[in-house]
Amino acid sequence: EDQVTQSPEALRLQEGESSSLNCSYTVSGLRGLFWYRQDPGKGPEFLFTLYSAGEEKEKERLKATLTKKESFLHITAPKPEDSATYLCVLLGAPAASKIIFGSGTRLSIRP
């Protein structure tokens, strides 16, 4: 069965304290893995797409990596404005009907 599991469920960090969020997955025929950020009361906001193992993407303090079983979202020297829920999304085959959202990691950065 295709599934995606995010850990931890919640993470509290001090400003400047780097860490990583994990997304473990099993899927038949990975077509892509996506990371989204969701702020309270808002819709998810697209961050990255990863298509194959070994691929990396960066944006400001965020870096996403992909292996055959996991994806990591690394946060370097986070700021309070990075506080949000981060969602991992799996795309299998066929498209659309095989989109699986993880339940997210709630990240809180203390000043």
Add this chain to the structure above:
Amino acid sequence: NAGVTQTPKFQVLKTGQSMTLQCAQDMNHNSMYWYRQDPGMGLRLIYYSASEGTTDKGEVPNGYNVSRLNKREFSLRLESAAPSQTSVYFCASSPGLANYGYTFGSGTRLTVV
């Protein structure tokens, strides 16, 4: 600002009432989607429209219907609301079914009492 607009933002319904959630996008995207988000669970796909004139069921379609009115608009209808449909509903769009940088609306928080 360009994006996905959902209306209403909040709604309270009594069990058995009907309503339609509206969604419009102004990015000339071909594909549109309706998701629901429940506490502790990931977003789940209700229905999607790969292109104007087509609609397909997602993971949790029971109790819902959709209409792709034109390329811009995709509505979700609850014919007879049930408490189990209490959720936050998100509409999203993407350039095509094979291009997955979704743009989401801000959501509709629906409570069925």
